[in-house]
Amino acid sequence: MSPARTTYDVVVAGGGHNGLVAATYLSRAGLAVLVLERLDHLGGAAVAAPSFPGHAARVSRHAQLASIPASVVADLGLDLDLLPRPEPAYPPLSPPSASYDAWREVWADAVDLAHVVEATVLEPLPLEREVRERLDPGLWRDFVTTPLATTLEQRIDDDLTRGLVGATALAGASFSLAEPSLRGNRSFLHHALGLARGGWRVPRGGMGAVTAALAASASDAGVEVVTGAGVSAVRGSDDAAEVTWHDGEQFHTVATRWVLADVAPWVLRILLGEGDDPETKPEGAQVKVDLLLDRLPDLASGDDPAAAFAGTLRLDSGLDAIEAAAAAAAAGEVPDAPPLEVHCPTLVDRSPLGAHAPDGQHLLSLLVQHVPVSLFTTDVVARQGLVVERALATLDRHLTAPLESCVARDADGQPCIEARLPHDVEAELGMPGGHPFHGDLDWPWAPNRALLDTPARQWGVASDVGSVLVCGAGARRGGGVTGIAGHNAAQAVLAAH
Missing domain, CATH: 3.50.50.60 (FAD/NAD(P)-binding domain)
Structure with missing residues (x-):
């Protein structure tokens, strides 16, 4: 044309x-x-x-x-x-009460910082000192100049709860949250900015x-x-x-x-x-696994799945586990238990299912972290299968029955499961390395x-x-x-x- x-x-x-x-x-x-x-x-x-x-x-x-x-x-x-979403970030499953309180306090502080920054994002760039002057020095120290892992270790006693906060910083790339480069801090702030803007919505x-x-x-x-x-x-x-x-x-x-x-x-x-x-060249590190379910699975914790899956539910994301997965990925291995982020957008809006979908049917998305594109240069099919297998195993550990029992079948009788690797994203969208942000985020x-x-x-x-x-x-x-x-x-x- x-x-x-x-x-x-x-x-x-x-x-x-x-x-x-x-x-x-x-x-x-x-x-x-x-x-x-x-x-x-x-x-x-x-x-x-x-x-x-x-x-x-x-x-x-x-x-x-x-x-x-x-x-x-x-x-x-x-x-x-x-x-x-009813729960933008679902609380930790059965955490110690003190850690749950700390989890809430960390998020409250992060969003306080984000509100100050959010007020500038549709204006010419402020200088760093101008933003810093508007903030409590403790917020600047905890979220801008101190590696995120260190802040979480200092403010939250429970490893699992630390990781459930830190996992929000992964966002499609693979790195240690203890890095002095502060890549994790910049990504974490990006997520908090969305919350300050009214939330990440469906x-x-x-x-x-x-x-x-x-x-x-x-x-x-x-x-x-x-x-x-x-x-x-x-x-x-x-x-x-x-x-x-x-x-x-x-x-x-x-x-x-x-x-x-x-x-x-x-x-x-x-x-x-x-x-x-x-x-x-940027390197993406996230695999998106989409499933069509006949019904929601039951959580072993007793939490209501309709509440837990409607927001962002993070599993096997203790800080130690996140760092171990990052180390495995850096060594060229698929992590044994990659951090997992679970979403069910059809609990908020059922229209993508179609007008005649059965009442119990839902779309479930698993975002598997710390699986960089470099892991799929050889044995692509086998490694994709391994990532999906380990992601489902992670979810199964928190369910009363294997997720497989809930997965719908397509017209050919195959399970309705689709996995999209970083290089699939690159091939389809031209995003180098399948990196969803086109590379590391900058400070705003x-x-x-x-x-x-x-x-x-x-x-x-x-x-x-x-x-x-x-x-x-x-x-x-x-x-x-x-x-x-x-x-x-x-x-x-x-x-x-």
């Missing part, structure tokens, strides 16, 4: 949710905007599709929770309903509903969209750029003042002609000595080329289905235009 013009004000490379957010803001401001998407559909990780033959259920294939600021929803007029209709709402808003705003358009090159200077793509039959090139890259920074460098650098503020001399730098969306901005998860305040990176890239363009 040929574009309608040869020159645009803005070309957005990638039609994920952030790209659509940015495009809609800019088109509503009167700019001519073209969105180019490699796949035959929009949405990136915010999509849902049938996975089990003979069943109507639509699985949110990658992301499954969203935390889009209410102001962005209102600005774009999105027809979108984000539903709160979109009514599944993740595909997020993309549908954004696509409708973009269309209403006059955004031009071309799918099946794999961008192959971006050539830019400080004040202009060209974008080239192939539509399966021929190449096309358009000129533009701005390029917004809704792709990983590692991929953007390739598009800019810098080459493929394996040493800096600028270093004190940062050069903030352009709108792109002020909004945390600059690349090495002046006319090319980052508008996806790799932006400084990217990651997760929030739309914040798209909003901020659009504001940077408008400030400079």
